[in-house]
Amino acid sequence: MAAVFIKLYPENPDPRKISQVIDVLQKGGVIIYPTDTVYGMGCDIFNQKAIERIGLIKGVKPKKEHFSFICYDLSNISEYTRSLSTPVFKLMKKALPGPFTFILAANNKVPKLLNSKKKTVGIRVPDHSIPRLLVKELGQPILTTSIRDEDDVIEYSTDPELIYEKYKDLVDVVIDGGYGNNVASTVVDCSSDQIEVIREGLGEISEIM
Structure with a gap:
């Protein structure tokens, strides 16, 4: 069964369509959705089968x-990470919401969720x-x-209709939120005492450091 293609306007997302996507997530579905950088693929963090499906x-x-x-904001990050130092918290508060992924030391909850031995977790609060809104409604x-993409020239798909054509038989929902970006987030490793940029992306680190 082909994925559902749902048009949502970022300025005023239809609550009924948001509820439709939430229902899919709660049932263990996999969705593709827009962010402030590239289109992402995701699922409920508590659904192991959905996580494995994304891996496949x-x-x-x-x-x-x-x-x-x-995450919706910084308020629930402590549920998944070890305590943040004041400089790291101030940096994240300045950068988020925005096109950054922060690598943080994970607490014991994360390895169980991902069925792994991971000691870090990436945190995003996209602008x-x-x-x-999906995260907020999902809770x-x-x-x-x-x-x-496998194409070396176009690294990321930006057209939601083309994304749908490619993934419609693999996922449950593709959200059309307009054209995406083709530059990923800037990744900042804050898992140790030293703050280190490990991937330059859309986020300008000089503006938040």
Whole structure:
């Protein structure tokens, strides 16, 4: 059965369509959705089968893949991370919502969720109403990973209709939130005492440091 293609406007997302997507997530579905960077693929962080399914779609092992969590804001990050130092918290507060992924030391909850031995977790709070609203309505973070093309020239798909054509038989919902970006988030490793940029992306680190 082909995925449902749902048009949502970031400025004013239809509550009924949001509820439709939430229902899919609660039932263990996999969705593709817009962010402030590239389109992402995600599921409920508490659904192990859905996490494994994403691994199969991407051809990776969830235990080894660097999945991140999309959160609504900074308020519930402490549920999944060890205590943050004041400089790291101030940096995140300045940067988020925005096109950054922060790698943080994970607490004991994360390895159980991902069925792995991971000691870190990526945290995203995108500056985009659709994924944040989904997280807010779901009541917990969404596991996320970016969609990536095999084409070396066009690294990420930006057209939701083309994304749908490619993934319609693999996922349950594709959200059309307009054209996406083709630059991923800037990844900042804050899991140790040293703050380190490990991938330059859309986020300008000089503006928040």
